[in-house]
Amino acid sequence: MxxxxxxxxxxxxxxxxxxxxxxxxxxxxxxxxxxxxxxxxxxxxxxxxxxxxxxxxxxxxxxAPVGIIGPKEASQSEYIFAEKLGQSLADLGLPIICGGRNGVMEAVCKGVHQHGGMSIGLIPSGNLFESNHYVKQIVTTNMGPTRNSLIALSAFSLVAIGGGMGTLSEIAYGLHYGKPVFITSTAPYVEGVVLSDNLDEIITLVIAELLNFNDD
Incomplete structure (x- = not known):
């Protein structure tokens, strides 16, 4: 809780x-x-x-949406964590934005879908159906990995669950835009992020940013 x-x-x-x-x-x-x-x-x-x-x-x-970032080839534990995070955010009534494809992106959209929430997927290509089939609103960017910048810019905070260089770029964009970035221990670590593998703690941090209690 x-x-x-x-x-x-x-x-x-x-x-x-x-x-x-x-x-x-x-x-x-x-x-x-x-x-x-x-x-x-x-x-x-x-x-x-x-x-x-x-x-x-x-x-x-x-x-404003919560940005969920992570690899398109997620481990089982990362997939489960992302799905539970999606469920929890949907229960709160918070929308999410992500890359809209597989792995962590699919898992969080699945969790959001299961609990009646709103997910937005920014697809790197111009093909609508390259998205996972759980994402609710699909935006085709035809920008390739450059769309990572849009995800970071659109979210009020970012949560990284695992990932490699693509996730690292989203983390960097988030920090560059002054967004709070929370990561799990399997995500790339850089100075300025907050690391936690506790789902409730991450949700508490996101809520603090939503309501501007980040200094308390």
């Missing part, structure tokens, strides 16, 4: 429509603010209540 953060106060910036948590900008923006949504929002006092709200009102919200 991820660490629950309490004593939260949510509001909305009138200028940007960005959601604020304890006065800090989050990675969420409102598309529209219904009376029911605003009433439910101010009743959220901790992260458990907030993620119930997030799933209930997803259609009214723009939520």
């Amino acid at each position: 991820y660490k629950i953060i309490s004593n939260l106060n949510f509001s909305v910036s009138e200028d940007t429509h960005r959601l604020l948590c304890n006065g800090r900008l989050t990675q969420i923006r409102l598309i529209s603010a219904t009376d029911d949504l605003m009433k439910a929002l101010i009743q959220c006092c901790d992260t458990k209540q907030f993620f119930i709200f997030l799933k209930q009102y997803t259609q009214y919200l723009q939520i």
Whole structure:
């Protein structure tokens, strides 16, 4: 179970429509603010209540995705870890973005699909059907490995599960763009990443970035 953060106060910036948590900008923006949504929002006092709200009102919200990166030939343990991560993020109502192909990418999309979440796959080619069959939204880039930069740029944080040089480039792009990067012990390690093999810890770190509690 991820660490629950309490004593939260949510509001909305009138200028940007960005959601604020304890006065800090989050990675969420409102598309529209219904009376029911605003009433439910101010009743959220901790992260458990907030993620119930997030799933209930997803259609009214723009939520930045979590980037999941890793090899297209994943080990069994990496595949299982990525699938469980996808399930957990979907349960929270958080979308994911990935390379949309096999291995870790397929596993996380499978987990997201199983739990009714949203996955976005950026395919390196122009062929729609080179994606895995679990990814929900497919974007054909025809950019080859250069599309790794787009994944890192689009996500508010990155989680690397295993990987080689391709994953290393995504990690480097993420750090270059100032994104937090969390990795498992089988992923390439570089200075600036946070290493953890604990699923709940990684989810807690992602939530802290989503709500801008990264300094706490």
